[in-house]
Amino acid sequence: MKPIAPIRQPISAALLLAIPTSDPAKLVRQLARTPPLQRRKPTYQVLDAVYHDTPEQRLHQQHITWRTQRVDGDEPVQWRQFLHVEKRENATLRRYEEWTSPIRSSTPEMGVLQSSTGSRIDPDGTAFRTLAPCFSTRTERTSWSIHQRDGSLIDVVLNVGHLSAGGQTVPVFELELVLLAGHPAALFEVAQKISRTLAVLPTPTSSAERGLALARGTLDAPLKALPVALKKDVSLAFAAGCMLNEMLGQFIANLYALCTSEDPEVVHQARVGWRRFKSAVRLFRPALLVESLPSWEPLEPLLGFLGTLRDLDVALTETLPRLNEAYTAGDIGREETWAAMTQAMQQAAHLQRKSVRYALQAPEVGTVLLETLRWIEGLLVTTEAEEPLGKKLVALRPWARHRVGRLHKQLTAAAKDIGDLESQHRIRILAKRMRYSTESLQTFLPKMRAERWHQQAACLQATLGFTRDTIRASALAAEVGTDPRLVEFLRGAAAGQQTRDATQKNGKI
Incomplete structure (x- = not known):
């Protein structure tokens, strides 16, 4: 047959x-x-x-x-x-x-x-x-x-x-x-x-x-950033659409994994995806028509829950383990106090993860993400050689060098004053934007320069990050009812780290 x-x-x-x-x-x-x-x-x-x-x-x-x-x-x-x-x-x-x-x-x-x-x-x-x-x-x-x-x-x-x-x-x-x-x-x-x-x-x-x-x-493994393959002669709008689509995809994939996953790295990569996306929107904004970009206000409860959950995860898995021995020093009473704090923060993280999952049940979250995806589709339907109506054709390579170079100058200037918490916070934000920009546009940047800028930004972010994480850990410890003496120890550790940061890093990048 x-x-x-x-x-x-x-x-x-x-x-x-x-x-x-x-x-x-x-x-x-x-x-x-x-x-x-x-x-x-x-x-x-x-x-x-x-x-x-x-x-x-x-x-x-x-x-x-x-x-x-x-x-x-x-x-x-x-x-x-x-x-x-x-x-x-x-x-x-x-x-x-x-x-x-x-x-x-x-x-x-x-x-x-x-x-x-x-x-x-x-x-x-x-x-x-x-x-x-x-x-x-x-x-x-x-x-x-x-x-x-x-x-x-x-x-x-x-x-x-x-x-x-x-x-x-x-x-x-x-x-x-x-x-x-x-x-x-x-x-x-x-x-x-x-x-x-x-x-x-x-x-x-x-x-x-x-x-x-x-x-x-x-x-449900954590999804990290993926490279986006682009021709070097594509239009700015098309390149922006491709990169934003990958970044939003990272955010959403990790959000869905969070429905069942207990892995702290999934939370981290969800937040990384969103920060990369927002940073790229800011980077490309001067060259794009963004009037139709939807409001992200309905995402704020979810993002707030994610931020607190990430802070708890970092405290439990990174910050507090570094300080454990310095506080307990073999003292049984202090070890019991530390264990009680750890247990209380683990319970807080468990409840916060439930809050994230509950927030994902809100219909407005999906609506906003669909609206954002539709906006990205509008960037991608432009041909690879054209820009949105009303925008001049922009060569991507010189544009990328100019935009990232400008951001590097801002970071260099900000790093000259690293003494107070407000300055450190601003520098950390700039360092993150610098990292994300060099990662997404590395194809269009001079290789050696991009690698150097990326390494400098990552180092600065990591150094200031530990100070911020210690301050946040002390605040979270106080919120869960930790012994005031242990809270004061954590605050002192943060103050000491902040002083070292200011001494070692002022003016250096």
Whole structure:
């Protein structure tokens, strides 16, 4: 029997939304009551899927997903395979092509794909011969189709279930908006309407990527800054959009990991992502049209909780361990006092982490993040050789040298007066901005100069950071009811460190 030719789906754009919840029972009802989906009849399926890759994850490295899938309850059992090829580019939306064909079992079949894209991704068949199951999913899928007046057609797909790999199982709560016809702006419009009543987070990570991370043992690991590949002749607006998209993605990915992770580094990287993003907005602001940039005021409660949680984590894992022996000195009474303080601060950190997770349940958080992502999309839709309307074309390399050089001069001048806390705080902020700027624009800066400036800023930030952290630790110790004598010791340690900073660093950078 001749194999049935695979069906090629046209290139689609999709917007992925993670749902920060631990209660799946209400999700379908909550989503059905959102304005875009009211009075629309959904379809339901229960899907079993197996995702395949080579031991070296060659498909994943090429941004390819190969899954086999069946609909639970179908008689006879009907398996299909899906070859999903993502077009990796600097964009806020995911764009991909997909081929699908019926198969006999859950094992992939190369023959039916050979005439389409199979020969292109695996010309000699070596990858196919080593394919093996990596992870599996079982999800309840609820889908709605939205036909809008402007002619756009969007599928809203809710997947609720679990991922399984290596004997581990984790829940899946994922909402995907797929554009079948129309302009990508329609995806943001529908997503923002949903987000006003249901807490969601735009996420750069798909279920397939989460499954591979689970198989590798890296699920919910802290996401650090990633390099952004740019041509050297791109426009300033396009470069800004690419960098801001990566930075916001770092912030959001770590926020979502915080829903389940207890790792202090996840908190740290979430705050790093947000600081990098705000620093880059400030860096690029003079050259961009920012009138449409949304207000971030709804994020302030979440950011405040994150800041306090990070302060507690730093105190417990970095600052206080350095000072433990200096205070206790083998005295049993002091050791008991120190242990009581540590226990009280651990409890405070536990409660603060709960506050962060509660803040993520606020719908306005997802709404603001979607609005910000849509603003970034506006920067990216400019071609690589043009700027937004009303802005002159700016050469990126000289612009980067000028902007970062100006920032270095500001930091050098500020470092000449390091004596008081206010000056130290300003210098730390400038040092962070200097670090983030040299990291993001290093491709466009003289290599030796960028490395020197980055090292100087990092050293200055670290030196002043310990003083600030000790002051903050003493304040937190007082807040949790620590013995006043121990609080005074911490304050004295901070004062001594501040004096050393002023003596050693004045005028040096």
